[in-house]
Amino acid sequence: MGDKMTGMNTFLDFEKPIAELEGKIKELHHLSDSDHLNIVDEVTRLQSKVERLLKQTYAELTPWQKTQVARHPERPHSSDYINGLIEDFIPLAGDRCFGEDRAIISGIGRFQGYSVIVIGHEKGADTSDRVTHNFGMARPEGYRKAVRLMSLADRFGLPVITFIDTPGAYPGVGAEERGQAEAIARSTEACLNLRAPLISVIIGEGGSGGAIALASANHVIMLENAIYSVISPEGCASILWRNTDKAIDAAESLRLTAQDLYKLQVIDEIVQEPVGGAHRAPTDMIKHLGETLEPSLRTLVNTSGGELRAHRRQKFLDIGASSKS
Amino acid sequence: MSWLTNFVRPKIQALVNRAQIGDALWVKCASCEQMIFHRDLAERQKICPHCNYHMPIKPAERFAVLFDEGAYQTIELPVADIDPLKFRDRKRYSDRLKEAQKKTDQDDAMVVVHGTIGGYRTVVCALDFNFMAGSMGVAVGDGFLSAARLAVLQRAPLIVFTASGGARMQEGVLSLMQMPRTIVALDEVRQAGLPYIVILTHPTTGGVTASFAMLGDITLAEPDALIGFAGPRVIEDTIRESLPDGFQKSEYLFEHGMIDIVVSRTEIRDRLVNLLGLLLDRQPTAEIANMNAGNIDIPEVLVADSDSSGESEPLNR
Numbered sequence: 001m002g003d004k005m006t007g008m009n010t011f012l013d014f015e016k017p018i019a020e021l022e023g024k025i026k027e028l029h030h031l032s033d034s035d036h037l038n039i040v041d042e043v044t045r046l047q048s049k050v051e052r053l054l055k056q057t058y059a060e061l062t063p064w065q066k067t068q069v070a071r072h073p074e075r076p077h078s079s080d081y082i083n084g085l086i087e088d089f090i091p092l093a094g095d096r097c098f099g100e101d102r103a104i105i106s107g108i109g110r111f112q113g114y115s116v117i118v119i120g121h122e123k124g125a126d127t128s129d130r131v132t133h134n135f136g137m138a139r140p141e142g143y144r145k146a147v148r149l150m151s152l153a154d155r156f157g158l159p160v161i162t163f164i165d166t167p168g169a170y171p172g173v174g175a176e177e178r179g180q181a182e183a184i185a186r187s188t189e190a191c192l193n194l195r196a197p198l199i200s201v202i203i204g205e206g207g208s209g210g211a212i213a214l215a216s217a218n219h220v221i222m223l224e225n226a227i228y229s230v231i232s233p234e235g236c237a238s239i240l241w242r243n244t245d246k247a248i249d250a251a252e253s254l255r256l257t258a259q260d261l262y263k264l265q266v267i268d269e270i271v272q273e274p275v276g277g278a279h280r281a282p283t284d285m286i287k288h289l290g291e292t293l294e295p296s297l298r299t300l301v302n303t304s305g306g307e308l309r310a311h312r313r314q315k316f317l318d319i320g321a322s323s324k325s
Numbered sequence: 326m327s328w329l330t331n332f333v334r335p336k337i338q339a340l341v342n343r344a345q346i347g348d349a350l351w352v353k354c355a356s357c358e359q360m361i362f363h364r365d366l367a368e369r370q371k372i373c374p375h376c377n378y379h380m381p382i383k384p385a386e387r388f389a390v391l392f393d394e395g396a397y398q399t400i401e402l403p404v405a406d407i408d409p410l411k412f413r414d415r416k417r418y419s420d421r422l423k424e425a426q427k428k429t430d431q432d433d434a435m436v437v438v439h440g441t442i443g444g445y446r447t448v449v450c451a452l453d454f455n456f457m458a459g460s461m462g463v464a465v466g467d468g469f470l471s472a473a474r475l476a477v478l479q480r481a482p483l484i485v486f487t488a489s490g491g492a493r494m495q496e497g498v499l500s501l502m503q504m505p506r507t508i509v510a511l512d513e514v515r516q517a518g519l520p521y522i523v524i525l526t527h528p529t530t531g532g533v534t535a536s537f538a539m540l541g542d543i544t545l546a547e548p549d550a551l552i553g554f555a556g557p558r559v560i561e562d563t564i565r566e567s568l569p570d571g572f573q574k575s576e577y578l579f580e581h582g583m584i585d586i587v588v589s590r591t592e593i594r595d596r597l598v599n600l601l602g603l604l605l606d607r608q609p610t611a612e613i614a615n616m617n618a619g620n621i622d623i624p625e626v627l628v629a630d631s632d633s634s635g636e637s638e639p640l641n642r
Contacts, residue, residue, distance in 0.1 A: 006628065024434040029341050060495065082638065088433070116531045144639060169535075169554065169555075170563075171554070171555030171559045171560045171563045171566065172560060172563065172564055172566065173560065173566075173569065173572065175554075175555075176554060176555065176560065176572070176573060177577075178553040178581070179539070179581070179582075179583050180535070180553075180555070181534035181535040181538070181553065182535075182539040182540075184535040184536075184554065185504075185508065185534075185535050185536050185537075185538075185539045185540050186540070188504055188505050188508055188535075189508050189512070189540065191505070192509055192512070192543035193512070197579060199388050208501060208532070209501070209504065209531070209532055209535040209554070211501075212501055212502075212504050212505060213535075216508075224336075228496060228498055229497065229498055229501070230492045230496075230497055230498055230500050230501040230532070235496050236414075239494065240414035240415065240494060240495075241414055241415055246414075249533075250413075250414070251408070251414060253412050253414065253497075254410075254412075254497045255410050255497045255498065256497065256498065264409075264499065265497050266499070274428050278491055284370060285483040292487075292631055313509045313512075314418060316502065316506050316509055317470070317506055317509055317510075318500040318507070319502040320405075320406070320409065320463035320466065320496075320502055320503070
């Protein structure tokens with residue numbers, strides 16, 4: 001099942017020593033092809049070194065390094081999770097008001113036997129794909145489509161799974177004219193009113209209002225190296241430090257890692273990523289998430305609609321509540 | 326301890342202070358730069374008589390003219406967990422908080438009061454832009470939640486005046502979580518069958534706009550207020566074009582169908598009294614019901630018009 005480690009193209013700056021070792025291994029493979037030298041031992045030695053280094057590096061990632069991992073272009077995106085986990089998937093499109101926003105993909109399909117509605121931000125896999133999906137930055141139409149699909153879910157009692165992966169809602173003229181703020185507020189409200197189970201998975205970047213609009217859920221799962229924040233570290237640095245170079249400090253201060261958010265009781269569960277991050281072994285990651293999602297979904301499906309709604313609302317009323325007066 | 330500190334400095338300070346008093350008598354409009362006599366300005370609720378610019382106004386100044394006889398009670402809010410993330414940028418967040426508290430004499434940016442407007446019992450909350458740009462953290466969420474709960478308890482409508490730069494970054498994701506939290510709170514007001522009225526004032530942006538500010542049953546806005554999700558500078562940086570005239574201003578939002586009424590500050594109270602009357606007293610009073618049973622008083626012009634169309638019969642009966 002494991003993905004080939006050599007398939008990666010993009011290395012992050014802190015991964016340099018790992019990239020160098022992997023380069024060496026590649027060279028050795030070429031050598032053995034041409035000269036028929038027996039260098040298996042050397043390759044094995046290097047490979048175990050890579051693994052040790054990866055494990056060590058990824059065990060000690062700083063918040064800023066996690067931010068880079070969360071944004072890694074080869075990290076699996078919503079479409080990958082849908083392809084891997086949802087059977088009979090039928091995409092559903094459009095907000096019935098203005099247009100179809102490809103920054104949010106959505107549809108109906110089957111997860112482990114259950115009919116489900118799936119909604120997710122999509123960042124895109126290559127350059128043209130990223131442009132098509134507007135880098136996962138949704139416009140009002142995307143959120144209004146989400147509202148429409150949530151009401152569909154409500155009517156048929158279908159559980160909703162959302163995949164969160166967005167730098168934030170799109171800041172553009174048209175988006176503002178068509179009520180970006182109102183659309184986000186309505187989508188958040190739709191999440192909170194839903195009488196069907198709602199599970200959100202933050203798979204990469206949980207960027208501010210654009211994320212919470214789809215993540216006001218019964219059960220919020222975060223991948224080990226995902227981030228979730230009120231503002232990007234760069235944005236925060238430019239406002240509070242008046243200097244974008246301070247993004248590293250901002251990432252530290254914002255407490256945006258899965259581990260921090262779990263402690264703050266903002267998320268409910270952390271899902272481990274393969275050694276070296278989800279982008280090193282996408283297939284393993286997707287499979288592992290599927291195994292984690294199933295029991296959560298099963299529990300929620302057996303809860304009544306009224307209870308689901310009440311539980312979700314109480315959960316958000318309690319976050320940060322100052323009962324410690 | 327020298328002649329300089331004991332004698333010269335107080336003299337200079339006295340001079341400077343006198344100048345400040347002189348300045349306070351006349352206020353320069355930030356928009357048209359005309360000088361306005363302070364009493365005229367107070368009478369006009371801080372609207373420039375020359376260019377109609379609505380200057381920033383404190384919650385207390387609003388309340389004084391909003392409630393009947395200027396009488397209202399302030400609600401004591403729960404004490405929020407100060408600085409939950411121990412956040413520090415160039416300054417400590419806890420120090421920034423203390424400064425803002427000293428400057429505004431308030432615990433946080435949200436002020437919650439109750440009193441009657443046109444005889445109708447109401448709960449009103451207002452964000453103070455002077456307090457860390459009216460930004461929303463846990464304490465603001467608490468304030469809004471308290472206001473909503475009080476409205477439900479008193480069976481009173483909830484009215485909110487917004488002025489905010491958005492979420493309070495120093496509280497990280499906890500400030501983001503105030504978006505769903507305030508939405509649940511306002512929904513409790515709705516479910517109780519009570520009106521929720523929003524008055525957007527300059528400026529209202531970010532997480533506040535994208536949560537309770539845009540979900541009013543009825544939404545008013547003061548003229549020329551900046552209202553949006555992303556700030557204009559962020560948008561300009563993203564699209565690398567200049568923005569259209571009047572972009573994100575109240576009138577622009579009105580043209581795009583985002584708000585109900587653009588209303589001058591001096592007319593807000595009257596509008597609210599009207600709206601509350603229509604939303605709360607939904608039946609004719611006994612007096613009117615008895616007097617006018619089956620005899621509707623229609624202006625003559627209207628009657629004449631409908632007569633000529635030949636479809637007027639139901640109206641005349």
